Amino acid sequence: MNVRLPRRPRRLISTTAVAATTVLGLTALSACSSSSAADGKNDGKLDVVASFYPMQYLAERIGGDHVDVTNLTEPGQEPHDLEVSAQQRGQIEESDVALYLKGLQPAVDDAISQSGIGTKVDAASLTSLEKHGSEVGGHAEEHDHDHDHGDENGSDPHIWLDPVKYAEVAEGVGKALQKADPDHAADYKKNTAAVVKDLDALNTAFEDGLKDTDSKVFITTHAAFGYLAERYGLTEEAISGLDPESEPSAARVKDLQKMAKADGVTTVFYETLVSDKTAKTLAGDAHLKTDVLDPIEGITGKSKGDDYIQVMKSNLAALQKALGAK
Ligand SMILES: [Zn+2]
Incomplete structure (x- = not known):
């Protein structure tokens, strides 16, 4: 496993320069038949853009050495209601895979849905979401908690805090990476099994504890x-x-x-x-x-x-x- 700290934004150059880099990258790629055709960096790795830490963690554990993961949410930044910069839109556009959780960060949801990125993986679609109210005084929605999660039905997006649901998401992410990069499917499968095993153990520890x-x-x-x-x-x-x-x-x-x-x-x-x-x-x-x-x-x-x-x-x-x- 290859633990990387969330990286700083990769490119601080103009869109024209980014476009030029992409063109050069594609030219070089066509000569070496890489599996990730949209890879602008020509390092043979799958570029994965993750919306916030729990998505980054799964991408890194499952992708291992075959992926380059960029987190849209800076360390220490509160991910709810994150704004997406023009530069980040460029970053999304250049990636091979976007891994996000629809309903948590509306601006990210919009940016990814508008992008032409090849593989869009919505973690919310890989498990089941529920609504959660609170016991005291009825539902949270009634307390004038005017949160805008971009989710019309008010579903709770915090699925990663349940190790069982998070493991379901991990399984789905593993399948998506296998499909996006079939050359390394065996590794993605193996890495998925490892993270699911860790999450199973975590679930048991919570149950017992x-x-x-x-x-x-x-x-x-x-x-x-x-x-x-x-x-x-x-x-x-x-x-x-x-x-x-x-x-x-x-x-x-x-x-x-x-x-x-x-x-x-x-x-x-x-x-x-x-x-x-x-x-x-x-x-x-x-x-x-x-x-x-x-x-x-x-x-x-x-x-x-x-x-x-x-x-x-x-x-x-x-x-x-x-x-x-x-
Ligand atoms: Zn939250």
């Missing part, structure tokens, strides 16, 4: 853990909605404090990429602890682990502590 706990309820800043909660029989109460930028109402905060008392909640979780202000205010008023539960929308120096699996293990430990696992 959260089976017997004092409480089943946890409070998070944004509603990222609906699938995870459902998978392991827990209840997530989010301070804000599906989008971390939305502000909770005073009534919502009051409801949460009441609920925390009733359900034996010990901890309010906050995350690494957004402000912990609201979480700390809520926790302070209700005499609760705070801790990190990471939605893994990006990996930075502050992340509790270097990759998806490691941060998920930190999340499990944090949940076990907060819920009083036996």
Whole structure:
């Protein structure tokens, strides 16, 4: 496995220059019969553009040495509602494969659908999406959480936080890479099996670790853990909605404090990429602890682990502590 840090934007030159590079690349490619015809860099690798970290992680693990992965979301940047620059549009256009999650980043969805890129892989189409409301005071949608996920039916896009759904996505990504680059199909198949095995082990660790706990309820800043909660029989109460930028109402905060008392909640979780202000205010008023539960929308120096699996293990430990696992 070849772990790369998300790269800086590859080209800082004008569109004319990019076009020239592409033409040169194609000329060179036609002479060496590479499998990735759209590859502007002529290094024989499949260029994969990933919309945000969980897509990058799968592309890198499954693609291994055969792919060059570019992440559209910079490390530390909050991926929800990412704007796509003209330069990034060029980058998408030059890639062989786009791996994204429809419904999370509307601007990315538009840029990819408008691009002429050969292989477009929508992670949301590789598993099943659900709607997630919140238990206290009805559905999240009713709390005036005016998030714009570009998804008309309000489905929750945070599928990667359920290792079982994420493994389904991995299987689909593996198949797409095999199809896009048949010369290396055997490796993509092998790498897919390896990542699925790791995700199965992670699922077992969560099942075992959260089976017997004092409480089943946890409070998070944004509603990222609906699938995870459902998978392991827990209840997530989010301070804000599906989008971390939305502000909770005073009534919502009051409801949460009441609920925390009733359900034996010990901890309010906050995350690494957004402000912990609201979480700390809520926790302070209700005499609760705070801790990190990471939605893994990006990996930075502050992340509790270097990759998806490691941060998920930190999340499990944090949940076990907060819920009083036996
Ligand atoms: Zn999110």
